[in-house]
Structure formats: C-alpha cells, structure tokens
Amino acid sequence: MTKFEIAISTLLIGFILGQAVDFIKYRWDVYRKKNGISDEVLDIHDEFKFKTKRIEEILNDLNSVALSGTVTPSSISHVIFDNHYADVAPFYTRKERAELASIYKCVENFNKELASGERKDISSSNNSFISLYAQCRMGIGSIEHYQRYKGEKSLNDNKEELDRIRLSIQTLADKYHI
DSSP: OOHHHHHHHHHHHHHHHHHHHHHHHHHHHHHHHHHHHHHHHHHHHHHHHHHHHHHHHHHHHHTSTTOOOOOOOOOOOOHHHHHHHHHHGGGSOHHHHHHHHHHHHHHHHHHHHHHHOOOSSHHHHHHHHHHHHHHHHHHHHHHHHHHHHTTSSOGGGOHHHHHHHHHHHHHHHHHTTO
16 A cells, blocks of 8 residues: 555545544434433423422412412423423424423423412412413323323323313312312
8 A cells, every 4th residue: 555545544534433423422412412301301290290289289278268378389490491402303203292392381381370370369369270280280191191102192182181181170170169
C-alpha cells in the first residue's frame, strides 16, 4: 500500500467511526428521553392516585359542618414531556403518541381547573373538586391502559373501563349530592 492509500484508508475509517459514534450517541439520547417520559408518566400516575384521595378528603371536609376552609391540591408537573417530547415523538407509534397526548391532556386539564376553577361557595367548590377528581380518574385510567397495552389500544375504545371510571366519578358526586 502506498502512503496515499494508507492516508485515504485512515481518513475513511476515521470518518465511519466518527459517524457511528454520533449515531450511537443520538440513539442513546432518544432512548434516555423516551425513558424519561415513561418515568414521568409513572410519577404522574402516582400523583393522580394521591390527588384523588386528597380530593375525596377535601370534599369530605368541605361538606362537614365544622370546617371553615380547605387547601386545594397542587398542580402536576410535566417538565420532561414539555422539554423532550418533540425530540422523541417520531420514535413513538401513532397510537402511542395519541395515548401520551391524552394522558398529558388530563394533566393539562387538571392544572387548568386548579388554576381557574371557581371555589366561591360550597356548591362551586364541590363542582370544581369533582372536575379535578374526574381528570385524576381519567388520567389514572389512561396511564394504566397505556401501561397494560403499551400504547397499542386506546382507552376510548374500552367502554367497560370508561364506564367504570364514570361510575366512580358519579359515585363520589352522589355521595355529596353534587
């Protein structure tokens, strides 16, 4: 081999190795971001479960005679989704993207109701808390359905599960005559 052939071979091998390393780093970054979103979904699931229990306690306290005021639950954070979803969305299937969007829509609706819900009197407070509870229940159902079917089936297609969620919301509303 001549010096020229060795130089060209070395250059070519270096270029190929550099591109391979860049590709591996890119795929690793996508993998980490997808795992981050999955972990955040699990965290949101736990938060929704906690908040449903807290809302039930608040409604109980709010409708008792001895209570003079109550503390609302805090908003739900979704920083990882906001910052990284656009980078990894092409790597999810269409159905997975739709399910993730419905999960995060529940979070968004919960936070919106929490920020703008009217709680001027007991009646408006009860309605606001039932709305918060409904978003939590839908969020829990969406996340559990997403985990069970890996995003391949939509919760909206599962009428039994939707009916179960609606029944739990209606049961809580009936308990406080809302």
